[in-house]
Amino acid sequence: MKKLFLLLVLAPAVQAQTVPTFSQDIAPLIFQHCTSCHRVGEVAPFSLTNYAEVSSHGQTIKAVTASHYMPPWKPDPRYRHYLYENTLTAAEITLLRTWVDGGMPPGNPALTPPLPVYPAGSQLGTPDLVVPMRQKFTHQGNGQDMYRVFVLPVNLPADRDVAAIEFRAGNKRIVHHAIIGMDTTAQAAALDAADPGYGYTQFGGFGFTPLETNFAGWVPGAQARFYPAGLGKRLYRRASLLVLVHYGPAFTTQTDSSVINIFFARSPVTRAVRTVPAISPFALTNGPFTIPAGQVVTFHASQLIPVEASFLSVLPHSHLLARRWKIWAVKPNGDTIRLVKIGDWDFRWQGNYRFPSIVRVPAGSRLEADITYDNTAQNFANPSSPPRTVSWGESTTDEMVLAYFDLVPYRPGDENIVLATAPATVPTPNARLGLTVFPNPAAALATAAFELPRAAAATLTLLDETGRTVRTLALARATPTGPQRWPVPLDKLPAGLYFLRLEADGSSQTEKLVVQ
Numbered sequence: 001m002k003k004l005f006l007l008l009v010l011a012p013a014v015q016a017q018t019v020p021t022f023s024q025d026i027a028p029l030i031f032q033h034c035t036s037c038h039r040v041g042e043v044a045p046f047s048l049t050n051y052a053e054v055s056s057h058g059q060t061i062k063a064v065t066a067s068h069y070m071p072p073w074k075p076d077p078r079y080r081h082y083l084y085e086n087t088l089t090a091a092e093i094t095l096l097r098t099w100v101d102g103g104m105p106p107g108n109p110a111l112t113p114p115l116p117v118y119p120a121g122s123q124l125g126t127p128d129l130v131v132p133m134r135q136k137f138t139h140q141g142n143g144q145d146m147y148r149v150f151v152l153p154v155n156l157p158a159d160r161d162v163a164a165i166e167f168r169a170g171n172k173r174i175v176h177h178a179i180i181g182m183d184t185t186a187q188a189a190a191l192d193a194a195d196p197g198y199g200y201t202q203f204g205g206f207g208f209t210p211l212e213t214n215f216a217g218w219v220p221g222a223q224a225r226f227y228p229a230g231l232g233k234r235l236y237r238r239a240s241l242l243v244l245v246h247y248g249p250a251f252t253t254q255t256d257s258s259v260i261n262i263f264f265a266r267s268p269v270t271r272a273v274r275t276v277p278a279i280s281p282f283a284l285t286n287g288p289f290t291i292p293a294g295q296v297v298t299f300h301a302s303q304l305i306p307v308e309a310s311f312l313s314v315l316p317h318s319h320l321l322a323r324r325w326k327i328w329a330v331k332p333n334g335d336t337i338r339l340v341k342i343g344d345w346d347f348r349w350q351g352n353y354r355f356p357s358i359v360r361v362p363a364g365s366r367l368e369a370d371i372t373y374d375n376t377a378q379n380f381a382n383p384s385s386p387p388r389t390v391s392w393g394e395s396t397t398d399e400m401v402l403a404y405f406d407l408v409p410y411r412p413g414d415e416n417i418v419l420a421t422a423p424a425t426v427p428t429p430n431a432r433l434g435l436t437v438f439p440n441p442a443a444a445l446a447t448a449a450f451e452l453p454r455a456a457a458a459t460l461t462l463l464d465e466t467g468r469t470v471r472t473l474a475l476a477r478a479t480p481t482g483p484q485r486w487p488v489p490l491d492k493l494p495a496g497l498y499f500l501r502l503e504a505d506g507s508s509q510t511e512k513l514v515v516q
C-alpha cells in the first residue's frame with residue numbers, strides 16, 4: 001500500500017480518461033457533495049457510499065444533478081459564493097452524465113478514496129456546555145411534516161460570551177432543519193405548557209418574538225463554526241434556548257432527542273454579533289404585505305444602512321408561496337454589493353449563508369430586495385386549495401418576508417477577516433489555483449483537487465500548525481491544466497490542524513486540513 005501511494009504521489013496527476021470511472025472520478029465527487037446526507041442515519045432516503053449504491057441510482061443521479069435538484073443548495077453560485085457551499089460545476093455534472101451513459105465502469109477499487117470521516121459527537125471539539133432536549137419527542141409515522149418548538153432552560157451561574165453554537169440532530173432521518181432562538185421571558189414556557197406533550201407545535205417561527213429569533217440554525221450537511229476572535233453572542237444565565245425543529249414526513253413512528261453544544265469564547269468578546277431583520281414588511285416600497293389569491297406578486301424592499309457595518313451572513317426567510325429572492329446593497333457611490341439570489345425558493349432548504357470573508361457595507365448604503373410570491377393554483381407548494389388571499393403570519397398558510405443579517409459595526413481591517421474557522425470544502429472565489437482538500441477532517445488519506453490556469457510545475461506541501469513543513473507530497477515538473485486530483489497520505493501524523501500548500505506558476509494557495 002505504501003509503495004502504491006509513493007508511486008501515485010510522484011507520478012504527474014492522472015489524466016482524465018475517455019470514460020470516467022467510479023473509483024477515480026465519481027467516488028471523490030459523491031463523497032465530497034452527497035454522503036454528508038446520503039449515508040445511514042442521515043436525512044436522505046438512501047445511501048451513496050459505495051459503487052453498488054451509487055450505480056443502482058445512476059439514472060436518477062444523472063437526472064437530479066442535471067436539474068440542480070441535488071445537491072440541495074439554493075443560492076445561485078453565479079451571483080455570489082458562501083462558505084460551505086455545496087454545488088456541482090457544469091464539468092462535474094457532465095462527468096456524472098458521461099459515467100452513467102458510459103455504462104458506469106467501477107474502475108480499480110484500490111483507487112477508491114476512503115469515505116470521509118464524519119465525527120459522531122461535535123464537529124468543533126469538546127463543548128463547554130451541552131444543552132439537551134429534556135425528553136424524547138415522538139414523531140408520528142403518519143407521513144406528515146411536524147414543526148415543534150422545544151424550550152431548553154440553560155441555568156448558568158453567570159452570563160457567558162459564546163463563540164459557537166452547534167445543533168446536533170438526534171434522529172437525522174427525521175430532523176430536517178432547526179432554528180435556535182433565545183427567550184429571557186416566560187412566554188415560551190407558557191406556550192409549551194398550553195400544548196400537550198413535550199414542546200409546542202408552531203410553523204416557521206416561535207409563536208412570539210423572543211430576544212433572539214436567530215441565535216443559530218442548522219440544515220443537514222451544515223457545519224457549525226466559531227465567530228472570529230473578539231466577536232460572539234451572549235448567552236444569558238437565566239435564558240432558555242428555543243429550538244424549532246422541522247421534522248420531515250415519516251412512515252414509521254420515530255423519536256428524537258437533539259442537543260445544542262455551546263462553546264464559550266476563549267478571548268473576550270468586545271463586539272456582540274447582532275442578528276438584524278433588516279428586510280421586513282416595514283422595508284417594503286410597494287406594501288402592504290398582502291398576496292391576493294390567484295396572483296403572482298413581487299415586493300420590493302429598500303432599507304437605509306445608517307452606520308458602516310460588517311456583514312457576516314444573510315438568512316432569507318419566507319414560507320411556501322415564495323418563489324424568488326434577490327438581495328443586494330447599493331453603496332452611496334452607486335456600486336452594487338451582491339448579497340444573495342435564490343431562483344427557486346424551497347421552504348425546506350433554507351439556510352444562514354455565511355460570506356467567505358466579512359462584507360463591508362458603507363454608511364448611507366441601501367439594502368434592496370425583490371421577493372416574488374406565487375399564490376396561484378399552479379404553484380405546487382401552495383398550501384391552500386383553492387388559493388386564498390394571504391398576509392403576514394406564523395402559520396403554514398400565512399407568509400413572511402424577512403431577511404436576517406449577522407453584523408457588527410465596521411472597524412478598519414474587518415474586510416480581511418476570513419470567516420472560515422471550520423474546514424472549508426470549497427475554494428474561496430479568488431483562489432486562482434482552486435485548491436480543495438477532502439475529506440476534511442481526514443484520517444490516513446485525503447485528496448487534493450485543484451486546477452491550474454496554465455500548465456506549470458506544481459509542488460504540494462503539508463505544513464503543521466506552526467507553518468513547519470512536515471511532508472513534501474508531490475513535485476511535478478509539468479502539471480497540465482484541467483482538474484487534478486492528488487492523494488495526500490496522512491499515515492503516522494499526529495491528529496491536529498495542518499495546512500496544505502500548493503505552489504505553481506508563481507502563485508500559492510493554502511488550505512486548512514484537520515487530521516484525525
Ligand code: HEC
Binds near residue numbers: 030033038045057
Ligand atoms: C443536504 C442533504 C443532501 C445532500 C448534500 C444531497 N442530497 Fe440527495 N437527497 C436528500 C434528501 C433529503 C432527499 C429526499 C428527497 C427530498 O427530500 O427532496 C434526496 C434525494 C435524492 C435522490 C432521489 C430523488 C428522487 O426524485 O427520487 C437522488 C438521486 C439524490 N438525492 C442524489 C444526490 C446526489 C447525487 C447528491 C450529491 C451530488 C445528493 N443527492 C446530495 C438530501 C441530500
